[in-house]
Amino acid sequence: MRSSLQTIIGKYRLEEPVFVARPTMPPFDRFTERVRPLWESRWLTNQGCLHGELEKRLEEYLGVENLSLFCNGTIALLVALQSLRIHNGEVITTPFTFAATPHVLHWNGVTPVFSDIDPQTLNLDPGRIEQHINSNTRAILAVHVYGRPCDVDALQSIADRHGLAVIYDAAHAFGVRYKGKSVLTYGDASVLSFHATKLYTTMEGGALVASSARHKERVDFLKNFGIADEEMVIGPGINGKLNEMQAAFGLLQLETVDIEIENRGEISALYRERLASIPGISLFAQPPETLPNNAYFPVLVDEGKFGLCRDGLHAVLRECNIITRKYFHPLCSHYPCYSALPSSRPENLPVAEDAAARVLCMPIYGTLQLETVDRICAVIEAIHKESGKSQSL
Ligand SMILES: Cc1ncc(COP(=O)(O)O)c(C=O)c1O
Structure with missing residues (x-):
């Protein structure tokens, strides 16, 4: 088979x-042109004009209130927990996420408790959460994986029943609307990432959407060392500020983000059309009642039907100069810092284990040409045909 794959x-x-x-x-x-005035004003950071303008423009664009900019999504998550005074006990979260999600719990002195995910959405499965709740549980930290909304109503009703906070890691969910409003308006706080790999970027950056003006006020103190004024530090804050150069970049990105989302929509549609009929490649259904952002295009590989396992497909595509990502593999519960936790046991997380072993994210970005997408799909089809052939020998 190796030689036919070489062909x-x-x-x-x-x-x-x-x-x-x-x-x-x-x-x-x-x-x-945007940053030239900074050379005159020499106001480079600390809530400058561009920072203020970007906060306002993002609130308008996203349809939210009480948004605070941050230097990155990780610090925004750290502050989200601090702002809700979650700095001990346990928080229930997903193992199927980026490292930052459990790490901010650890950095806040909180033990992550991993709960399994739903096979359709790859988000936290509400039906599995209550078994993990005890007197130490403080909150649920859920992730809208790939920008696909969590079951926010079910999560909220569990949280209400047990007096827990709900925080959303919405790093992937820029611009997503669910049931007629921004997905960022659910829960006690939502956090975006504006990292360079995200569909909307400020190079590094992020934002926290707070639940009230008072909550935002606390967040803004916390992201600025806890400084209230020249002579008063009211709490143990951190440096979470976004600078003026990044805010300028973000303002320009906002002018084209609709086109970015539209282009990604066309790319997703083409992937769907071309990959749907390839045996062993499963696509995810469009989430209901959602205006999606098409930030990612994940598929699941079934080795038995496709003829090659996910790792094999990833490796052959790489040799074809097509860089896919096993996003999220390994599970956070496999990291050495968390693997000894009782909730990390693989038998506790069968759906997440299976998804992490089979998921592959395809290239997707606004300037990716449709001909290239077509070519990527043709390669996957050819790999299936070759691998399937040698399997049936
Ligand atoms: C799910 C998730 N959470 C948190 C982060 C952290 O964001 P940042 O890189 O902006 O710190 C990322 C991405 O990088 C992410 O994908």
């Missing part, structure tokens, strides 16, 4: 690597 690699290898994500850059001159 595919020889036939389909792309000249230049196609990465899984790539930022769409604003015109360079527009950026220099």
Whole structure:
């Protein structure tokens, strides 16, 4: 089989690597025009004009109130927990997420308790949460994985029943609307990431959407060392500020983010059309009552039907210069820092274990050409045909 796959690699290898994500850059001159005034004002950070303008414009664009900008999503998550005074006990979260999600719990002195996910959404399964609740449980930290909304109503009713806070890691969910409003308006706080790999970026950056003006006030103190004024520090804050250069970049990104989402929608539609009929490649259904952002395009690989396992497909695509990501593998519950936790036992997390072993995220970004998407799908089809052939020998 190796030699037939080599033939595919020889036939389909792309000249230049196609990465899984790539930022769409604003015109360079527009950026220099935007930042020129900073050379005169020399106001580079600490809640400058561009920072204030971006907070306002993002609130309008996203349809939220009480948004605070941050230097990255991780610090925003850390502050979200601090702002809700969650700095001990246990928090129930998902193992199927990026490292930052459990790490912010650890950094806040909280023990992560991993709960299994739903096979349809790969988000926390509400039906599995209550078995983990005890007198130490403080909150649920859920992730809208790939920007697909969690079952927010079910999570909220569990939280209400047990007096828990709900925090959403919405790093992937920029612009997503659920049941007619921004998905960021659910729960006690939601956090976005504006990392360079995200569909909306400020290079590094993030935002916290608080639940009230008073909550935002607390968040804003906490992200600025807890400083209230020149002579008063009211609490143990941190430096979570976004600078003016990044805010300028973010303002320009906001001008084109609708086109970015639209382009990704076309790319997703083409992936759907071309991959749906390939045996062993399962696609995720569009989430109901959702205006999606098409931030990611995950598939699940079934080795028995496809002919090659997920790792094999990932490796052959890489040799074809197509860079996919096993996003999220390994599970957070497998990290050495968490693997000894009782909730990390694989038998506690069968759905997450299965998803992590089979998931693969395809390249998707606004400037990815449809011909390239077509070519990626053709390679996957050819790999299936070759692998399937040798399997049936
Ligand atoms: C689910 C999730 N949570 C948190 C983060 C952390 O965000 P940041 O890189 O902006 O710190 C990321 C991404 O990077 C993420 O994918």
